[in-house]
Amino acid sequence: MKALVFLLLLVVVTAKQYDRCDLARAMKANGMAGYRGISLANWVCLAKHESGYNTQAINHNSDGSTDYGIFQINNRWWCNNGKFHSANGCKISCSQLLTDNISQAAECAKIIVRQQGITAWVAWRKYCRGRDVSSYVAGCGV
Ligand SMILES: *[C@@H]1O[C@H](CO)[C@@H](O)[C@H](O)[C@H]1NC(C)=O
Numbered sequence: 465m466k467a468l469v470f471l472l473l474l475v476v477v478t479a480k481q482y483d484r485c486d487l488a489r490a491m492k493a494n495g496m497a498g499y500r501g502i503s504l505a506n507w508v509c510l511a512k513h514e515s516g517y518n519t520q521a522i523n524h525n526s527d528g529s530t531d532y533g534i535f536q537i538n539n540r541w542w543c544n545n546g547k548f549h550s551a552n553g554c555k556i557s558c559s560q561l562l563t564d565n566i567s568q569a570a571e572c573a574k575i576i577v578r579q580q581g582i583t584a585w586v587a588w589r590k591y592c593r594g595r596d597v598s599s600y601v602a603g604c605g606v
Pocket residue numbers: 565566567568
């Protein structure tokens with residue numbers, strides 16, 4: 465029982481819940497600010513509504529596919545989890561999208577934007593498109 469409690473704690477502390485401004489800075493450091501004309505505020509808004517800034521967010525879709533990480537990247541098209549047949553457009557393992565270091569997730573998000581545009585993300589269309597998103601980076605000094 466003690467071992468189980470310990471394991472559960474380990475999972476909790478490993479999950480990186482980003483602070484809004486820390487994430488904005490990490491995105492900027494990974495070249496996302498203004499990438500293909502997409503402002504940092506739009507990226508932060510997208511991440512807020514896709515994952516709640518949690519790098520370990522995993523959600524299952526009705527088609528059997530799964531979305532991974534801070535940008536909720538899908539394993540049907542972009543990453544491979546070894547179980548589900550994937551086009552693997554980012555040529556990465558899905559687990560690499562769940563790390564505290566968002567570098568690989570950022571590179572994958574850029575590939576998605578190059579191929580499909582920011583409208584690939586449902587949450588961006590629903591919560592960020594056409595809105596004043598400046599509050600997502602307000603006070604972050606980015
Ligand atoms: C994040 O990972 C990339 C390579 O994937 C590496 O170049 C970079 O130094 C790492 N950043 C931090 C803060 O560890």
